[in-house]
Amino acid sequence: MGYWREATGIKGPSGFGSGSTAEQVTEGIDASGLTVIITGASSGIGAETARVLALRGAHVIIGARNLEAANNVKQSILEGIPSARVDIIQIDVSSLKSVRAFANKFLAMNLPLNILINNAGVMYCPFQLSEDGVELQFATNHLGHFLLTNLLLEKMKTTATKTGIEGRIVNLSSIAHIGPYREGIKFDKLNDPTVYNDKSAYGQSKLANILHSNELARRLKAEGANVTANSVHPGLVRTNLGRHSPIFMAVLKTVMYILWKNIPQGTATSCYVAVHPSLKGVSGKYFADSNEEKTTDMARDAALAKKLWDFSEELVNSK
16 A cells, blocks of 8 residues: 555645645644754765754754765755754764764753654665674664664653653655565674675665564563664655665666655655644654654564564674
8 A cells, every 4th residue: 555655646644645745744733842863964865954943943863974064954954944953963873972972962962852863874786894893884873873773762761761752763664665575684693795685785785774663662662661663665765775786776766756756755754754733652663755754564573672672782882
């Protein structure tokens, strides 16, 4: 049903569909009391997420590797919304050292934290290890965000307790979670170049995003925290994310042209899950086209989610 809706633009139970934009799904929502962190917000859907949430009044913290690009986004937002509150902190999500430095800088600002949108990502890269010796797509798309979330979780929980406003964590996943390696996550051969496949490694990292959200949601619920965690598929969006695989992306665009979204449409689901009041208390779910969707059985595997959590914890603690 989800793919049919994406192709036709038919609206789902939420009242929104693949043609809905971020401004449309947040219309009438007052986010003026909220502080939001968005990683990878110096271009594409991250930048549009920052703009739309600033438009709704949120204090937006842009996490970006490229400070010049982030400053351009900030200036562009301020030109359109002079009252916007936007700050920038540098982060390279593929570097655990950089993630820790970002968290320290943010916590030193002594701000509340209501929403964390783990948006940054890379796609279909040639085999490469991060500075921590971890396969780059897994390091960037999952591991860095896993660490960042853990470092900011206490701040989110205390903010929710003090304000009575539910905290929300949004992990950007992808429909590509349906195509990881056969076993899902290559725990034993994660960094082995001889078995590396750029498409499967991307699928693995996107599967990891959903498993992370689900296990995090389970843990938050178990301790009674007023914080939710969900994952989203933004859709096939016209951004520069596929730059490492231009021929494959060109073929994909030709074959599936009807499914491709522009950036305001591709940003809608992130914004919907981050601030829409209808999702109060909804956690551990996966959304596409601003509607809840089903994932693969593997993405719903609680034992795999727990194994990934323990594996990720061990990895970040060893670096």
